[in-house]
Amino acid sequence: MSDLRTPLSRVKGLGSAKEGTTHFWRQRLTALILIPLVLCFGFGLAAMPVDYTTLIATIQHPAVTVGLIILIIAVFYHAQLGLQVIIEDYVSTNSTRMVSLILITFLCLLLGVIGVVAILKIALGA
């Protein structure tokens, strides 16, 4: 036997981190969806006056509501994955690294949820 890995471990293909390509794949998926969303967001925002009334009316349009919610979820998922890699690369002290990773993950979750709730509140006119 030239390979010390079990046949099950090899067929699962998850490697020593037990994650396989999950992180890589999700970062690419969120990147892909963000290309059209970011372009629409950037140029859409530039093309409208940003006073309160116009902003609320725009967000209340169903297509904008849906687009913005997907944008926010994708942005914070993508940000979490990216910041995780940066922390893993540059923070070498184990405890600091673990605490930073937990904080970044929770912060991204918190901000994403606040964003979605804000959009829904505006869209549903509460």
Add this chain to the structure above:
Amino acid sequence: MKSQDNRPLSPHLQIYRLPFAAILSITHRATGVILSMAALSMIWVLAAAAGGAESYSSIYVHFSTWYGQIFLIGVTLSLYMHLCNGIRHLFWDTGLGFELETAAISAKAAIAAAIILTLATWLIAFNVG
């Protein structure tokens, strides 16, 4: 240990002239961090808008100030730089564009595209007012 003292060291990051591709690579990370903070302020603005006209206007007044405009233009440039360079990364992920000349051309194209997109966005924004 004495003999090791005279051994040549690998170049330190501070005195090593980074290749162009490496500068763009670290820029991708830097813009990523900048955009994470920009996303935070986007949520701030959204939450303020959800809070009503009064809380929104307390943030709205900062948009047209000089520091607000510098922040927004900086974020726009970071956003398009990260977007264009990210598309380069997606092509590399499919195995395309790894040749040195191609990578050098795509690097310049990404920077040019980011600047053009930024200018286009702000031309529209300034015309809308």
